[in-house]
Structure formats: C-alpha cells, structure tokens
Amino acid sequence: MTQRIFKAEGLVLRTRVLGEADRLVTLLTPEEGKFEAVARGARKTKSRLAAGVDLFTYGRYTFHRGKTWPIITGQDPIERFSWFRDDPDLYPYGVYMAELTDRLISGEEPCAAIFRLLLEGWRLLGGNNDRFLLCRSFELKLAHLAGYSPHLHSCTNCNTDKAALFSPRQGGLLCSRCHGADAIKMGPGTAAIARRLIEAPLGRASQVHPTDCQKKELACVTAAFLTYHLDLGEIKSRRMLKE
Numbered sequence: 739m740t741q742r743i744f745k746a747e748g749l750v751l752r753t754r755v756l757g758e759a760d761r762l763v764t765l766l767t768p769e770e771g772k773f774e775a776v777a778r779g780a781r782k783t784k785s786r787l788a789a790g791v792d793l794f795t796y797g798r799y800t801f802h803r804g805k806t807w808p809i810i811t812g813q814d815p816i817e818r819f820s821w822f823r824d825d826p827d828l829y830p831y832g833v834y835m836a837e838l839t840d841r842l843i844s845g846e847e848p849c850a851a852i853f854r855l856l857l858e859g860w861r862l863l864g865g866n867n868d869r870f871l872l873c874r875s876f877e878l879k880l881a882h883l884a885g886y887s888p889h890l891h892s893c894t895n896c897n898t899d900k901a902a903l904f905s906p907r908q909g910g911l912l913c914s915r916c917h918g919a920d921a922i923k924m925g926p927g928t929a930a931i932a933r934r935l936i937e938a939p940l941g942r943a944s945q946v947h948p949t950d951c952q953k954k955e956l957a958c959v960t961a962a963f964l965t966y967h968l969d970l971g972e973i974k975s976r977r978m979l980k981e
C-alpha cells in the first residue's frame with residue numbers, strides 16, 4: 739500500500755463506532771490482507787457510505803491514505819448476505835466465521851485463499867447446508883491456510899497409526915503410550931472425517947456423515963485446537979452457535 743489512492747475488493751469483518759458520526763471498518767482484502775479503514779459520516783442516516791460498510795458486505799472500495807487509517811472514499815457493494823440479518827439463528831454463524839478469520843489473520847499480508855474461503859463460507863451458510871459440518875470444515879481449512887494444520891494421520895510423537903487421542907498443545911493425534919494430560923478423545927473415524935473436511939471443497943462438507951459421538955469429538959477437538967494451539971483465547975461468538 740504505497741499509492742495515495744488505492745482500490746480493493748473487501749469483506750467487512752467488523753465495524754465499530756468512531757467519534758460522533760464515523761465508523762471504523764475492518765476489511766479483509768485478497769491483496770492487502772486485513773486492515774482497518776474509516777467510513778466518514780457512515781453513522782448518519784443519509785450517508786451514502788453507510789449501506790456499503792455494514793458487517794457481511796462484499797464490496798469494491800476506493801481508499802485515500804489517511805494519517806492513521808485509510809479513508810473509504812467510494813464503495814460499490816457486490817453482495818450483502820442479507821440472510822444473516824433475516825434469520826436470527828443464522829446470524830451467529832456469519833459472525834463466527836468473521837470473528838475467527840479476524841482473529842487468525844494478523845495483518846496486511848496477501849490472503850487471497852482465506853478471502854475466498856470466507857466468501858464461500860458466507861454464501862454456503864445461506865443455502866441448505868449442514869451448519870455444524872460447514873463450521874468444522876471452515877475452521878480446519880482456515881487453520882490449514884494460516885499454516886496451522888493439525889497432524890491427523892498418525893501419532894504425532896511415535897508415528898503409530900493406533901492413535902485415538904488428540905493433544906491441543908501438540909496440535910495432533912497421540913497414541914495411548916505418548917499422550918499427556920491435555921489429551922482428549924479423537925477416534926480414527928473422527929480423525930478421518932476431519933481429514934476429509936480439510937481436503938474436500940467447503941461445499942462438500944455436508945456429504946460426510948459423522949455419528950453423534952464423532953460430532954462431539956470433532957467439536958471438542960476443533961475448539962480446543964483453535965483456542966489453545968493457535969493461542970486465540972476464547973472465541974466469543976462460538977458460544978452463540980446452536981450446537
């Protein structure tokens with residue numbers, strides 16, 4: 739980002755109040771990564787900018803480099819993902835994907851694959867897809883793209899394939915001889931499903947059919963992995979998901 743005026747496609751991950759009438763908008767863009775920009779006057783009802791900088795908007799934006807933050811001088815919304823506002827059950831899922839992405843991406847590095855993943859995730863949430871599996875697939879793929887793929891083929895320590903425990907701290911499977919105090923249960927079937935969710939396209943997440951027990955293990959493992967191994971702390975919006 740060196741020119742005074744630049745353009746980018748972006749996804750609105752978060753917005754917060756800034757001063758009397760402005761908004762500070764967190765955007766995820768393919769080329770410039772994640773950054774904050776000011777939407778001047780966006781809290782005024784007649785603002786031309788307001789509609790284009792709402793959470794869950796996919797748009798084209800023009801920026802002017804300001805002293806502290808870039809200033810949004812133009813916007814052209816492409817998709818608004820209105821289903822997150824129309825369906826209160828769906829809303830937390832959209833927020834969760836946005837929050838997780840926001841927390842995992844540290845700054846202004848190109849992240850085209852993560853941009854596409856979030857855009858696809860928001861689109862798929864609006865369709866008739868299994869939300870639980872979509873979220874687990876999204877989490878695992880996001881971690882993988884950010885360089886934190888869990889080791890799910892064999893024991894992380896001794897490489898035996900008889901590994902049915904998962905260590906959030908070590909970020910992978912462990913066998914009954916190698917595990918430590920933080921190990922949680924992850925049977926071979928659950929590990930196979932998690933591998934499938936990483937490898938298959940996000941749109942095919944609904945095609946795997948875990949048992950209730952495997953779903954429970956998958957939820958525990960991904961939550962523990964994300965909060966502990968990725969050092970994210972608690973992800974607030976995950977508590978709101980109806981799982």
Ligand SMILES: [Zn+2]
Nearest residue numbers: 893896913916
């Ligand atoms: Zn082992």
